[in-house]
Amino acid sequence: MAAPAEFIKFIDDNANKFIARLGEAVAIPSVSGNGAHRPDVFKMSAWLDGQLKSLGVTTSLVDLGKHVMDGEELPLPPAILGRIGDDPKKKTVLVYGHYDVQPAEKSDGWDTEPFKLVVDEKTGRLIGRGSTDDKGPILGWLNVLEAHKTLGLPLPVNLRFCFEGMEENGSEGLDDLIKSETARGNDGFFGGVDCVCISDNYWLNSRTPCITYGLRGLVYFKLTVSGPTRDLHSGVFGRMVHEPMTDLVLLMSKLVAPDGTILVPGVEDLVSAADEEERAIYEKLDYSVEDVNDAVGAPITLSDDKVTVIMGRMRMPSLSLHGIEGAFYGPGAKTVIPASVSGKFSIRIVPPQTPELIEPLVIQYVEQEFAKLNSKNKLKIENLHDGRPWVADYKHWNYEAARRATQAVYRRDPDLTREGGSIPVTLTFAESLGVNVLLLPMGRGDDGAHSTNEKLDRSNFIEGSKVLGTYLYEVGAIKA
Amino acid sequence: MAAPAEFIKFIDDNANKFIARLGEAVAIPSVSGNGAHRPDVFKMSAWLDGQLKSLGVTTSLVDLGKHVMDGEELPLPPAILGRIGDDPKKKTVLVYGHYDVQPAEKSDGWDTEPFKLVVDEKTGRLIGRGSTDDKGPILGWLNVLEAHKTLGLPLPVNLRFCFEGMEENGSEGLDDLIKSETARGNDGFFGGVDCVCISDNYWLNSRTPCITYGLRGLVYFKLTVSGPTRDLHSGVFGRMVHEPMTDLVLLMSKLVAPDGTILVPGVEDLVSAADEEERAIYEKLDYSVEDVNDAVGAPITLSDDKVTVIMGRMRMPSLSLHGIEGAFYGPGAKTVIPASVSGKFSIRIVPPQTPELIEPLVIQYVEQEFAKLNSKNKLKIENLHDGRPWVADYKHWNYEAARRATQAVYRRDPDLTREGGSIPVTLTFAESLGVNVLLLPMGRGDDGAHSTNEKLDRSNFIEGSKVLGTYLYEVGAIKA
Ligand SMILES: [Zn+2]
Ligand SMILES: [Zn+2]
Numbered sequence: 001m002a003a004p005a006e007f008i009k010f011i012d013d014n015a016n017k018f019i020a021r022l023g024e025a026v027a028i029p030s031v032s033g034n035g036a037h038r039p040d041v042f043k044m045s046a047w048l049d050g051q052l053k054s055l056g057v058t059t060s061l062v063d064l065g066k067h068v069m070d071g072e073e074l075p076l077p078p079a080i081l082g083r084i085g086d087d088p089k090k091k092t093v094l095v096y097g098h099y100d101v102q103p104a105e106k107s108d109g110w111d112t113e114p115f116k117l118v119v120d121e122k123t124g125r126l127i128g129r130g131s132t133d134d135k136g137p138i139l140g141w142l143n144v145l146e147a148h149k150t151l152g153l154p155l156p157v158n159l160r161f162c163f164e165g166m167e168e169n170g171s172e173g174l175d176d177l178i179k180s181e182t183a184r185g186n187d188g189f190f191g192g193v194d195c196v197c198i199s200d201n202y203w204l205n206s207r208t209p210c211i212t213y214g215l216r217g218l219v220y221f222k223l224t225v226s227g228p229t230r231d232l233h234s235g236v237f238g239r240m241v242h243e244p245m246t247d248l249v250l251l252m253s254k255l256v257a258p259d260g261t262i263l264v265p266g267v268e269d270l271v272s273a274a275d276e277e278e279r280a281i282y283e284k285l286d287y288s289v290e291d292v293n294d295a296v297g298a299p300i301t302l303s304d305d306k307v308t309v310i311m312g313r314m315r316m317p318s319l320s321l322h323g324i325e326g327a328f329y330g331p332g333a334k335t336v337i338p339a340s341v342s343g344k345f346s347i348r349i350v351p352p353q354t355p356e357l358i359e360p361l362v363i364q365y366v367e368q369e370f371a372k373l374n375s376k377n378k379l380k381i382e383n384l385h386d387g388r389p390w391v392a393d394y395k396h397w398n399y400e401a402a403r404r405a406t407q408a409v410y411r412r413d414p415d416l417t418r419e420g421g422s423i424p425v426t427l428t429f430a431e432s433l434g435v436n437v438l439l440l441p442m443g444r445g446d447d448g449a450h451s452t453n454e455k456l457d458r459s460n461f462i463e464g465s466k467v468l469g470t471y472l473y474e475v476g477a478i479k480a
Numbered sequence: 481m482a483a484p485a486e487f488i489k490f491i492d493d494n495a496n497k498f499i500a501r502l503g504e505a506v507a508i509p510s511v512s513g514n515g516a517h518r519p520d521v522f523k524m525s526a527w528l529d530g531q532l533k534s535l536g537v538t539t540s541l542v543d544l545g546k547h548v549m550d551g552e553e554l555p556l557p558p559a560i561l562g563r564i565g566d567d568p569k570k571k572t573v574l575v576y577g578h579y580d581v582q583p584a585e586k587s588d589g590w591d592t593e594p595f596k597l598v599v600d601e602k603t604g605r606l607i608g609r610g611s612t613d614d615k616g617p618i619l620g621w622l623n624v625l626e627a628h629k630t631l632g633l634p635l636p637v638n639l640r641f642c643f644e645g646m647e648e649n650g651s652e653g654l655d656d657l658i659k660s661e662t663a664r665g666n667d668g669f670f671g672g673v674d675c676v677c678i679s680d681n682y683w684l685n686s687r688t689p690c691i692t693y694g695l696r697g698l699v700y701f702k703l704t705v706s707g708p709t710r711d712l713h714s715g716v717f718g719r720m721v722h723e724p725m726t727d728l729v730l731l732m733s734k735l736v737a738p739d740g741t742i743l744v745p746g747v748e749d750l751v752s753a754a755d756e757e758e759r760a761i762y763e764k765l766d767y768s769v770e771d772v773n774d775a776v777g778a779p780i781t782l783s784d785d786k787v788t789v790i791m792g793r794m795r796m797p798s799l800s801l802h803g804i805e806g807a808f809y810g811p812g813a814k815t816v817i818p819a820s821v822s823g824k825f826s827i828r829i830v831p832p833q834t835p836e837l838i839e840p841l842v843i844q845y846v847e848q849e850f851a852k853l854n855s856k857n858k859l860k861i862e863n864l865h866d867g868r869p870w871v872a873d874y875k876h877w878n879y880e881a882a883r884r885a886t887q888a889v890y891r892r893d894p895d896l897t898r899e900g901g902s903i904p905v906t907l908t909f910a911e912s913l914g915v916n917v918l919l920l921p922m923g924r925g926d927d928g929a930h931s932t933n934e935k936l937d938r939s940n941f942i943e944g945s946k947v948l949g950t951y952l953y954e955v956g957a958i959k960a
């Protein structure tokens with residue numbers, strides 16, 4: 001069922017107002033991974049809660065307790081649970097989003113202040129940290145609510161919202177909340193939910209909308225080598241002592257090959273090759289090697305074959321070295337021997353890989369390789385966080401509704417994709433609620449989530465808001 | 481020739497006055513590496529100039545021009561050139577020191593205010609920034625001058641002083657001054673100088689005085705691998721593209737082995753093994769593996785053999801990996817694929833190694849290894865700065881004088897050491913003036929120059945002043 005024309009018109013007419021609201025959200029630097037910004041994450045929860053309430057949503061802020069990060073005990077930002085509509089004749093859609101963001105500093109290489117939304121009139125880009133990940137999509141839902149409230153339109157479904165503030169930092173506390181609420185059955189917050197819709201990923205490219213049925217999982221490791229009790233001067237101690245950086249860099253070099261092959265024994269073996277039906281999906285995608293080159297700005301794909309490259313993201317595991325904590329990182333030349341250095345790396349995993357299978361393989365391998373170094377330094381390896389991979393039934397009515405909504409707004413078939421990233425809560429919802437979970441992205445593949453100059457295109461924000469609203473009408477109408 | 485007893489007595493009798501003067505010097509925060517403190521560096525030059533003049537030294541403050549630091553144009557602090565004595569029958573000794581200091585903030589972890597000299601009566605420590613590096617040694621010379629002036633004793637040698645205020649920040653301007661003055665031959669400031677004495681390094685330990693005849697040189701490299709034009713999300717692009725961190729870490733792992741061996745072909749080969757005579761010097765040093773363990777706080781020496789360990793610092797090249805610019809370096813977990821990453825590493829070099837020999841070996845090797853990776857990323861390698869190593873003839877009369885002076889004051893043989901670090905001006909004096917240069921340290925190995933709670937022991941300040949004075953008598957008397 002198409003959304004009412006007045007809904008579509010309202011979204012168009014109020015675009016600038018919606019963008020201004022996105023500016024308010026971006027201005028709150030709700031970085032969950034940096035303790036100094038924790039008050040901002042709370043500020044963001046209060047802001048979002050206020051918005052929801054003003055649009056008629058009944059909310060509760062659930063205290064998720066405390067956690068320890070970098071040796072500091074911090075309060076976890078609350079989960080915001082919201083509900084609007086309780087008509088037993090309507091389907092109930094659970095919407096998830098996260099109001100925290102990745103770290104960003106102008107000095108990282110941003111062209112503009114990351115926490116000030118810049119509207120680039122020429123390109124139509126809305127530039128700022130969180131614009132596409134995940135404040136834009138959350139605000140898309142607010143736009144839908146505002147349209148219905150202002151126009152006096154009844155919502156076509158009952159809505160439940162679950163917004164968290166720790167997604168970029170392991171979604172701490174949320175799983176327990178979801179599990180305890182689902183354990184309460186129909187009395188719990190998720191009682192009666194028929195399907196889940198999550199808008200927290202991206203189109204494959206910058207042209208074709210998509211819906212997404214798979215996600216890679218993740219295991220994020222911190223590999224620490226410690227030696228002296230303080231940083232040393234390389235002039236005084238160079239070639240007298242085992243240097244932690246030497247050991248760490250050598251260990252990190254043994255994790256992944258330049259061609260992307262994961263060198264930890266047993267990790268690659270778990271994954272079987274794609275069959276013909278699966279390959280056909282990848283062949284059909286509106287996608288080329290050129291798209292990747294354009295997105296990254298350089299011709300650096302691991303292969304020149306389209307299907308190999310896209311399978312690298314969608315159905316192969318990957319290992320990335322993110323950086324080193326504790327070493328010299330500034331510009332210029334500092335002749336330090338760092339006392340303790342921690343390599344950060346993560347493995348993206350696909351079915352049937354699980355963190356439980358991967359973690360011991362990595363730990364055992366790293367310890368074996370470290371033993372070979374005959375170093376007197378100390379090794380420590382930790383799993384900082386992890387999440388299982390997920391694949392959904394893309395023939396479900398929830399997907400059919402999303403397909404129809406996309407066709408209605410964008411007048412084209414969406415790509416059917418799997419994502420290379422992880423949104424662990426997807427799996428929690430799928431497993432705990434036992435209902436179909438849909439990923440319905442708003443932004444484009446070149447948005448630069450987690451990167452410098454993150455943006456959301458104005459048209460994606462506006463048309464995307466229409467898709468979200470239309471999707472609710474399609475869910476309301478479709479025969480389950 | 482022993483120094484007159486009245487000189488020794490004067491130093492003992494006036495110890496508290498000398499310490500008070502050191503307090504005055506420490507109270508001026510002459511941090512050359514921080515533009516905000518530049519006026520203090522000038523203040524320090526005026527203070528030192530006043531002291532020298534009041535003690536009968538003819539001085540000139542040489543304007544070294546301006547430089548740009550952190551985008552700001554700043555006047556360089558003057559070099560202070562001082563002269564006292566012009567007796568053609570006496571030898572002429574050139575003394576070098578620096579009146580600038582390293583940055584220090586109480587919040588760095590100091591137990592006391594860094595720019596207030598604290599006299600710890602229990603331990604005898606004089607604690608404060610610059611106490612040992614290099615204000616204490618400079619004031620040692622003032623103490624010698626004051627003793628002679630007050631007692632009406634003639635100095636046993638002609639003295640020339642060259643004090644600079646930019647040593648902690650690259651000695652900018654000084655090399656040019658030294659070269660232009662030496663180019664003027666006997667008419668230049670350094671005309672007639674017979675030897676040089678620099679007191680700007682440390683004993684090997686906290687027990688035994690030393691004299692130092694060698695310094696390692698340095699070549700500092702920046703190795704950059706660049707791929708995408710911006711940072712990428714590892715979920716989106718992991719296993720689609722060549723990741724710069726993968727390439728860089730692999731290259732860095734091929735530079736140095738965990739046992740300290742430099743893996744760049746040709747670098748180690750340049751250095752011949754120590755012969756028996758040289759090994760005997762290291763055997764004789766008052767030094768143990770325990771000393772290194774104590775200094776670094778953990779039992780991490782590369783060898784359990786004392787001579788191997790000390791040769792690692794004194795006569796072997798070393799390669800240290802300092803860190804990576806451009807990668808994730810903060811706490812927590814960030815799933816970034818950094819777009820461009822620069823590994824910083826440096827090689828400490830010893831004769832006959834020179835930057836001119838080492839640089840092409842490193843560049844060629846790194847380029848060859850990078851080619852083996854079959855990566856589509858781009859490589860760049862730069863030499864950020866370098867300095868040649870230096871070894872003096874420790875059988876020269878200048879060293880013999882220092883040895884006798886140390887024996888007279890401390891009643892023991894000094895250790896004969898080479899330093900692992902570099903003091904570039906040493907080489908400039910040696911090469912420009914063509915005379916023997918001696919390093920005659922005042923402080924102990926645990927003084928913490930460049931670190932928090934920098935100190936100079938009271939006994940090192942007082943006995944060290946006696947050593948400097950006695951050294952002048954020995955130089956005056958020795959048959960050149
Ligand atoms: Zn997100
Ligand atoms: Zn994210």
Ligand SMILES: [Zn+2]
Nearest residue numbers: 613614647680
């Ligand atoms: Zn110094």
Ligand SMILES: [Zn+2]
Nearest residue numbers: 613648929930
């Ligand atoms: Zn220094």
